[in-house]
Amino acid sequence: MTYFEEAGRSREEVMGELVHMRDNDIDWRGGRTSAYVFSAGEEIRNFGKEAYNEYFTENALGARRAFPSVQRMEREVVGMGLELFHAPEGGAGNMTTGGTESIIMAVKTCRDWTRRRKGADFRGAIVLPDSAHPAFEKAAALMDLPIRRVPLAEGFLADPVATAEAIDDDTMLIVGSAPCFPFGVIDPIARLSDIAVKRGVWLHVDACVGGWIAPFVADIGRPVPRFDFALEGVKSISADLHKFGFCPKPASTVFYRSGELQASQEFVFDAWPSGRFATQTLVGTRPAGAVAAAWAVLRHLGRDGYRKIATQVMGVRDAYLEGLRAIPGMQIRGEPTLANIAFGCDDIDMGKVATLMSERGWLPGQLKAPRSLHLMLSLHHGPACEAYLRDVAECVALVRNGQTKAKASGANYS
Numbered sequence: 001m002t003y004f005e006e007a008g009r010s011r012e013e014v015m016g017e018l019v020h021m022r023d024n025d026i027d028w029r030g031g032r033t034s035a036y037v038f039s040a041g042e043e044i045r046n047f048g049k050e051a052y053n054e055y056f057t058e059n060a061l062g063a064r065r066a067f068p069s070v071q072r073m074e075r076e077v078v079g080m081g082l083e084l085f086h087a088p089e090g091g092a093g094n095m096t097t098g099g100t101e102s103i104i105m106a107v108k109t110c111r112d113w114t115r116r117r118k119g120a121d122f123r124g125a126i127v128l129p130d131s132a133h134p135a136f137e138k139a140a141a142l143m144d145l146p147i148r149r150v151p152l153a154e155g156f157l158a159d160p161v162a163t164a165e166a167i168d169d170d171t172m173l174i175v176g177s178a179p180c181f182p183f184g185v186i187d188p189i190a191r192l193s194d195i196a197v198k199r200g201v202w203l204h205v206d207a208c209v210g211g212w213i214a215p216f217v218a219d220i221g222r223p224v225p226r227f228d229f230a231l232e233g234v235k236s237i238s239a240d241l242h243k244f245g246f247c248p249k250p251a252s253t254v255f256y257r258s259g260e261l262q263a264s265q266e267f268v269f270d271a272w273p274s275g276r277f278a279t280q281t282l283v284g285t286r287p288a289g290a291v292a293a294a295w296a297v298l299r300h301l302g303r304d305g306y307r308k309i310a311t312q313v314m315g316v317r318d319a320y321l322e323g324l325r326a327i328p329g330m331q332i333r334g335e336p337t338l339a340n341i342a343f344g345c346d347d348i349d350m351g352k353v354a355t356l357m358s359e360r361g362w363l364p365g366q367l368k369a370p371r372s373l374h375l376m377l378s379l380h381h382g383p384a385c386e387a388y389l390r391d392v393a394e395c396v397a398l399v400r401n402g403q404t405k406a407k408a409s410g411a412n413y414s
């Protein structure tokens, strides 16, 4: 087979193939996938798409020199986030292309800021709870930084005592999630913040999942532990717009308590023929469409719009939780604050339940420990709730009664 053919094909033929190629993809619109897609409904999705397409060609790399419009939109998106997260006067931030990039940049910033104070040969270890996202491991691997995982406490929460014990003279950074991906619980950030202040280390809050929705979930009267700059030890926060901010991918934000901290994020290089190259991001070229779309969605929804969506999303989550709790032996892992949840029955192999669920057309999220199924719920999961719950109940019963030869499938995130 030749991949790159001599003759081009008509647009109709190519588009036809493009559209039909997804025939075997997971039916995300039908709520069949446990992750990867977030939705606040078709209206918001289409509006984001329209704004994205308006700035489809511009490049956010050139925002300062060529596209003041893109620079303004990014500044305003960052401004909204700084307000939302109670940043003190002088707080700073920027957009990135995703949670992983936001986390890599926060780790790099912490490393460079700490080395400026402690010397260039300071190693700069990271201490983080077992539930923290692998993006921190990626950052540590890229920058050759020591990294130490700490077991979780009761309720699958970060353990402040174990965290404090793991900090030594080499430590520069501790981490908490708001919430963590596996269990959806918000770590005790206030206690981690106290430790950070007392021990003189940087606390990063990974609010990639919750950042842009948790404040609105709190606004509608649900209990949400504090996790932002109101806590003195929080030096940086990552928060993804393309998850529960319901903006088109790729879009995230990273915030710092002050511009002085953010200054260590910038990468500057001048010793080549084309002169000064300075960026706040890992990538160079960045889609201005994602900046424009985020700006437009945030402006269009306003705080009120996000409160309405938070009410709907939490309604979907409540319906799933209620149905799951009614299944004999089913445990919800921890007390999830938002809409990502994990659950399982300890008397059976949940890996087998996952296999049976995939045979029924679901793409099950799974956890390795404790063996559980996982869901990251938003509005497109609403209509699928009844069918999903029925299938989970039936698959659990089949495994429990030994009525299946299904082999256990393993947990895969990507």
Ligand SMILES: Cc1ncc(COP(=O)(O)O)c(C=O)c1O
Pocket: 097, 098, 099, 100, 101, 103, 133, 135, 177, 179, 180, 181, 206, 208, 209, 240, 252
């Ligand atoms: C808690 C948390 N942090 C970071 C990330 C990484 O985000 P991204 O996939 O946008 O790089 C994720 C992704 O789900 C996450 O759940």
